[in-house]
Amino acid sequence: MSPAEMTRRTRDLAAELGLEHVRIARAAPVPRADYIRQWVKDGKAGEMAYLYKYQDIRDDPAALLSGAAAVVVVADPYPAGVDMPGGKHPATAGTDHRPGPGGAVPPDGSPAADNSGPRGRIARYAWGRDYHRVLRRKLQRLADAMRRELPGPFQTRVCVDTAPVVERELAAAAGLGWIGKNTMVIDERAGSYFFLGEILTTLPLQPDAPVADRCGTCTRCLQACPTGALVEPYRMDARRCIAYLTIEHRSSIPPELAAGMGNWLFGCDVCQEVCPYNRRPMRTVDPAYAPGSGRSWSPAAPLAEVLACDDETCRRRVQGTAMRRATPEMLRRNARIALENLSGSGRAG
Numbered sequence: 376m377s378p379a380e381m382t383r384r385t386r387d388l389a390a391e392l393g394l395e396h397v398r399i400a401r402a403a404p405v406p407r408a409d410y411i412r413q414w415v416k417d418g419k420a421g422e423m424a425y426l427y428k429y430q431d432i433r434d435d436p437a438a439l440l441s442g443a444a445a446v447v448v449v450a451d452p453y454p455a456g457v458d459m460p461g462g463k464h465p466a467t468a469g470t471d472h473r474p475g476p477g478g479a480v481p482p483d484g485s486p487a488a489d490n491s492g493p494r495g496r497i498a499r500y501a502w503g504r505d506y507h508r509v510l511r512r513k514l515q516r517l518a519d520a521m522r523r524e525l526p527g528p529f530q531t532r533v534c535v536d537t538a539p540v541v542e543r544e545l546a547a548a549a550g551l552g553w554i555g556k557n558t559m560v561i562d563e564r565a566g567s568y569f570f571l572g573e574i575l576t577t578l579p580l581q582p583d584a585p586v587a588d589r590c591g592t593c594t595r596c597l598q599a600c601p602t603g604a605l606v607e608p609y610r611m612d613a614r615r616c617i618a619y620l621t622i623e624h625r626s627s628i629p630p631e632l633a634a635g636m637g638n639w640l641f642g643c644d645v646c647q648e649v650c651p652y653n654r655r656p657m658r659t660v661d662p663a664y665a666p667g668s669g670r671s672w673s674p675a676a677p678l679a680e681v682l683a684c685d686d687e688t689c690r691r692r693v694q695g696t697a698m699r700r701a702t703p704e705m706l707r708r709n710a711r712i713a714l715e716n717l718s719g720s721g722r723a724g
């Protein structure tokens with residue numbers, strides 16, 4: 376079987392497994408390795424200790440699998456809020472990004488206006504079941520199918536946000552989208568609400584070409600970021616990012632940043648919500664990623680309940696979802712900040 380035939384068959388196998396967004400990158404050093412090293416060196420990764428390790432491997436995916444020739448990169452969409460069963464989900468309907476005492480608070484069907492009390496928003500990627508497990512299973516199935524159908528012997532290694540791989544760089548190199556000014560990978564038709572996963576392989580699959588940057592003169596994400604984390608186009612200071620602050624940052628949060636966190640309890644979607652390419656994304660979402668498919672509070676948690684939760688209850692509520700990344704203590708801290716922001720006092724940190 377020629378490399379072209381193997382590549383075609385790999386795509387077909389992926390499609391048969393419901394993976395629609397699949398492209399191939401060469402297993403070669405990532406183009407912006409120097410920039411990423413400098414970013415980490417400048418301390419912009421904050422307390423994300425894992426980013427300070429394995430930088431050589433991060434520079435070159437081939438270091439993860441001896442003889443690797445190609446990387447099959449998969450984008451698996453999660454809910455955008457417009458394609459939920461029954462239409463627009465209340466937590467995302469008419470989202471208002473104007474700055475205010477509570478930051479980006481949805482004005483209608485608003486968590487803050489909910490009868491059961493103020494609610495804290497949860498980033499879309501954490502609404503359903505933990506993508507690490509869901510996507511890993513899909514990629515493992517694809518790797519198994521490749522092993523059955525393609526001429527061997529060859530090696531594969533599945534990665535989903537766990538191995539030291541710069542997923543966005545690989546996705547961009549594979550042409551799954553361009554890295555936008557908000558630092559997310561954006562596909563012109565599918566937007567940016569998707570998980571990324573990879574299969575490294577020693578198979579000589581044919582790489583796809585990168586796509587052109589279509590951000591143009593738009594600067595919506597930079598203007599909308601509530602904490603000024605997008606310090607310039609294509610550059611993020613993670614230490615200021617609400618996603619980092621609510622999920623990765625364990626120590627106390629400086630008051631000036633806490634005030635910008637609005638009612639985000641876990642993560643932040645603002646720079647994706649304002650992106651025109653996410654207005655009507657064309658893709659199918661796995662029901663496993665929909666709210667309620669996990670056991671958690673998604674898509675918006677009652678803040679008083681989070682604040683009152685003991686560690687064990689809190690862990691039970693986030694079990695099986697990506698929210699387990701934050702400790703109960705961090706979730707209570709985030710809930711306290713969200714409540715203070717909603718009340719307008721904004722003193723928490």
Ligand code: SF4
Pocket residue numbers: 557599600601602603604605611615616617618643644645646647
């Ligand atoms: S996720 Fe939120 S805080 Fe982080 S860069 Fe985007 S808008 Fe800013």
Ligand code: SF4
Pocket residue numbers: 555556557558561589590591593594595596597646649650651652
């Ligand atoms: S909001 Fe505009 S500038 Fe930002 S990523 Fe989307 S298209 Fe690019």
